[in-house]
Amino acid sequence: MTILFGDDVQIDGAVAARGALMGPSPASQRELRTHLATHGAVPALGAHAVVRLAADSGLAGHGGAGFPLHRKLEAVIAARGRAIVVANGAEGEPASAKDRWLLSRRPHLVLDGLQLVARATNATDAYLYLNHRLPVETFSQVLDERRRAGLDPVSVTVVAAPDAFISGEETAVVSHLSGAAALPRFKSPRVTERGVRGRPTLVSNVETLALLALIARRGAGWFRASGTADAPGTMLLTVGGAVRAPGIVEAPHGTPLADVLDLAGGPSTHLQAVLLGGYHGTWLTTDEAAAAKLSRSDLAPLGASPGAGVMVALARGTCALVEMSRVMSYLAQESAGQCGPCLNGLPRIASQLKSIAFQGSTAFQGDRRAVDELLRLGDLVVGRGACHHPDGSMRFLRSGLRVFATEVELHLAGHCSRTSDDVALPLAVTR
Amino acid sequence: MNATKTTTRIVVDWTACDGRGLCAELLPELVSRDEWGFPLIPDPAVPAALRYHAERAIAACPRLALRLSSA
Numbered sequence: 478m479t480i481l482f483g484d485d486v487q488i489d490g491a492v493a494a495r496g497a498l499m500g501p502s503p504a505s506q507r508e509l510r511t512h513l514a515t516h517g518a519v520p521a522l523g524a525h526a527v528v529r530l531a532a533d534s535g536l537a538g539h540g541g542a543g544f545p546l547h548r549k550l551e552a553v554i555a556a557r558g559r560a561i562v563v564a565n566g567a568e569g570e571p572a573s574a575k576d577r578w579l580l581s582r583r584p585h586l587v588l589d590g591l592q593l594v595a596r597a598t599n600a601t602d603a604y605l606y607l608n609h610r611l612p613v614e615t616f617s618q619v620l621d622e623r624r625r626a627g628l629d630p631v632s633v634t635v636v637a638a639p640d641a642f643i644s645g646e647e648t649a650v651v652s653h654l655s656g657a658a659a660l661p662r663f664k665s666p667r668v669t670e671r672g673v674r675g676r677p678t679l680v681s682n683v684e685t686l687a688l689l690a691l692i693a694r695r696g697a698g699w700f701r702a703s704g705t706a707d708a709p710g711t712m713l714l715t716v717g718g719a720v721r722a723p724g725i726v727e728a729p730h731g732t733p734l735a736d737v738l739d740l741a742g743g744p745s746t747h748l749q750a751v752l753l754g755g756y757h758g759t760w761l762t763t764d765e766a767a768a769a770k771l772s773r774s775d776l777a778p779l780g781a782s783p784g785a786g787v788m789v790a791l792a793r794g795t796c797a798l799v800e801m802s803r804v805m806s807y808l809a810q811e812s813a814g815q816c817g818p819c820l821n822g823l824p825r826i827a828s829q830l831k832s833i834a835f836q837g838s839t840a841f842q843g844d845r846r847a848v849d850e851l852l853r854l855g856d857l858v859v860g861r862g863a864c865h866h867p868d869g870s871m872r873f874l875r876s877g878l879r880v881f882a883t884e885v886e887l888h889l890a891g892h893c894s895r896t897s898d899d900v901a902l903p904l905a906v907t908r
Numbered sequence: 909m910n911a912t913k914t915t916t917r918i919v920v921d922w923t924a925c926d927g928r929g930l931c932a933e934l935l936p937e938l939v940s941r942d943e944w945g946f947p948l949i950p951d952p953a954v955p956a957a958l959r960y961h962a963e964r965a966i967a968a969c970p971r972l973a974l975r976l977s978s979a
Contacts, residue, residue, distance in 0.1 A: 663921040665977070816922035817946040857942055863923045 496711030533697035540682030556677035567645030590686025661864035716741035754784030757869025
């Protein structure tokens with residue numbers, strides 16, 4: 478079975494490890510016996526011990542928001558009703574493949590972690606919410622084998638996530654697992670209180686769960702030995718664009734971004750910018766990227782965050798505005814269409830950006846009002862939705878307008894620096 | 909006696925709101941409308957003097973898209 482990264486690149490095309498999720502060998506651990514031979518069995522831990530390990534290790538979520546796992550666990554434990562736990566492997570972000578890599582190569586670590594959070598919350602139901610490109614049947618077989626081996630006291634149901642950018646958003650996951658469409662909902666009450674079918678629900682990214690499975694075996698101290706004091710441990714990243722070996726890498730928090738690019742073979746040409754955090758993420762200049770480290774506190778002054786570990790290197794000769802225009806049109810199309818400002822605003826923003834990116838000759842004659850209008854429309858969508866889709870989309874656009882200010886000036890004057898027709902930013906297959 | 913002062917804020921459930929605009933008519937002190945008709949609330953804090961009017965606007969919303977939150 479071939480599992481694809483993007484349209485044609487295999488996930489195992491390039492992997493580089495500076496951590497325990499991948500290392501010491503990136504070979505598949507899909508076979509249960511390989512998994513057990515590599516990692517051993519999960520020690521028998523009580524509910525309280527699991528929560529303590531989550532707290533002591535400082536493990537935070539790897540789906541993008543970076544919320545501490547133990548606080549989610551405590552919220553679910555404190556809520557009334559029988560809990561439900563969900564391994565979130567939706568990975569709707571087109572530039573990300575790390576969750577698919579993890580699920581296809583380390584499924585048992587994820588499933589061990591799912592059982593651990595089930596134990597911690599005394600959950601009676603568990604779900605594996607799977608990226609639409611991964612085969613549900615394969616994972617059902619994996620789960621059958623685990624059940625026969627007595628590894629899964631809480632039965633796990635595999636559910637395919639719809640092919641949509643926002644299908645992994647926490648409330649969208651809960652809506653889908655409750656039998657409705659995978660659309661975000663109003664955030665009150667929290668899913669930890671009233672989630673799937675009204676029951677307290679823990680939704681955790683698959684990488685977070687896999688790390689918990691390692692922590693359960695090796696201890697909180699082992700986890701804290703890598704990474705930084707405020708962000709212990711390692712993270713998986715999907716590194717793409719103008720690097721020699723695009724693919725999945727694992728690096729400790731605090732690693733210089735330049736070293737992360739080197740894990741992916743280093744830049745394949747001169748770069749003009751780096752995108753960090755995917756299509757809800759932040760553009761950085763090459764100077765900023767050269768000085769920055771992979772840590773929340775380090776990146777905060779740049780308006781950036783490690784997010785879900787997506788890094789795209791943009792080569793010189795590519796027009797960043799053309800690239801951003803393609804992505805903004807995609808993001809507008811991926812609006813769930815529930816919230817007026819997002820539904821109306823994102824298409825207007827995408828179309829305004831398109832007119833700047835693809836304008837003919839001297840359409841704007843240097844007039845900056847075309848850009849002002851873009852920012853004005855942006856102000857109308859930010860903070861005015863049930864989810865962060867408008868906010869994230871505008872973070873991507875605004876940071877790009879700053880980093881590519883020279884290109885913007887060129888376009889307003891009727892020029893474009895593009896020397897190559899290569900497409901740099903991957904988009905999902907058109908539905 | 910709790911020393912911290914709680915602020916009452918008006919909150920929009922954007923998935924429910926259809927932009928009918930009754931809130932802007934009943935509570936113009938806090939709510940205006942954007943170019944698509946959806947509520948613009950620059951400062952969602954509801955002063956005590958407007959509390960009654962805010963509650964009326966919330967009750968009048970045909971989509972039940974508004975609520976008060978004390979945090």
